[in-house]
Structures are given as structure tokens and as C-alpha cells.
Amino acid sequence: xxxxxxxxxxxEKVGGKWKLLIIFNLKQNKLLRFGELRRAIxxxxxxxxxxxxxxxxxxxxxxxxAYPQIPPKVEYSLTEKGLSLYPVLDSLALWAQDNLS
Numbered sequence: 149x150x151x152x153x154x155x156x157x158x159x160e161k162v163g164g165k166w167k168l169l170i171i172f173n174l175k176q177n178k179l180l181r182f183g184e185l186r187r188a189i190x191x192x193x194x195x196x197x198x199x200x201x202x203x204x205x206x207x208x209x210x211x212x213x214a215y216p217q218i219p220p221k222v223e224y225s226l227t228e229k230g231l232s233l234y235p236v237l238d239s240l241a242l243w244a245q246d247n248l249s
Contacts, residue, residue, distance in 0.1 A: 161207050166192055166200045168237065171209060171226065175234050179225045209233070 152160075162168055166189065173188045174180060180188070186197055201224060204210045209230040215221040 162204075162209070162233065164200075166196060167204060167209075168233075170197075170200055170204060171230055171233055172237055174210060174224060174226045174230065175237070179223050181221065181223055185224065204230070 162171065169189050169192075170185065173185060177184070177188075182194075182197070182201075185201075186192060186194060189197070192200075201210065201212070205212050208227055211225045211227055213223045213225075215223075
């Protein structure tokens with residue numbers, strides 16, 4: 149990974165169809181449970197959402213808090229690293245408004 153450009157490194161961590169949408173939804177709502185995230189992102193399967201959340205947690209973009217109860221309760225929120233992506237998302241949204249119909 150030493151010789152890759154910065155943009156390539158970022159895309160490896162947050163690229164793809166779902167990760168930025170997960171981050172966006174967590175920023176909008178501060179704290180979401182798995183089912184709430186799934187409902188907020190149409191078209192994502194439970195399997196894919198679980199895998200994306202694991203990767204985002206591993207890369208320290210999100211926090212996962214599990215409560216020891218039945219039924220299981222797990223909440224997701226953004227870390228400081230995850231929150232720091234929001235200016236980038238704002239810029240992307242503005243660019244899309246100006247350049248995509």
C-alpha cells in the first residue's frame with residue numbers, strides 16, 4: 149500500500165456502493181440500530197450490510213456498541229474519523245447538484 153496514491157487508499161476504505169451511504173445515514177441520525185440502517189438504505193441486503201459494518205468498524209470509521217440482552221441490541225455511530233469524512237460528503241453532494249441531472 150506504500151506506493152498507492154492517496155485517493156486510491158481512500159477508495160479502498162470507503163469506496164463501493166454502500167459504505168458512504170452508511171456513513172451518511174449515521175451522520176444524519178447520530179445513532180442507529182442494524183434494522184434502522186437497513187430500512188434507511190433501500191436495496192442493501194442484511195448480509196452485505198453486516199459485512200460493510202464490520203469493515204467500517206475494523207477501519208475505525210464507526211463504533212459498534214452491543215448490549216448484553218435478549219433480544220440482542222446493537223447500536224452504530226460514527227467515530228471522529230468517520231465524522232471527519234462529512235466535509236468530503238458535503239463537497240460530493242454539491243458537485244453532484246452542479247454537474248449531474
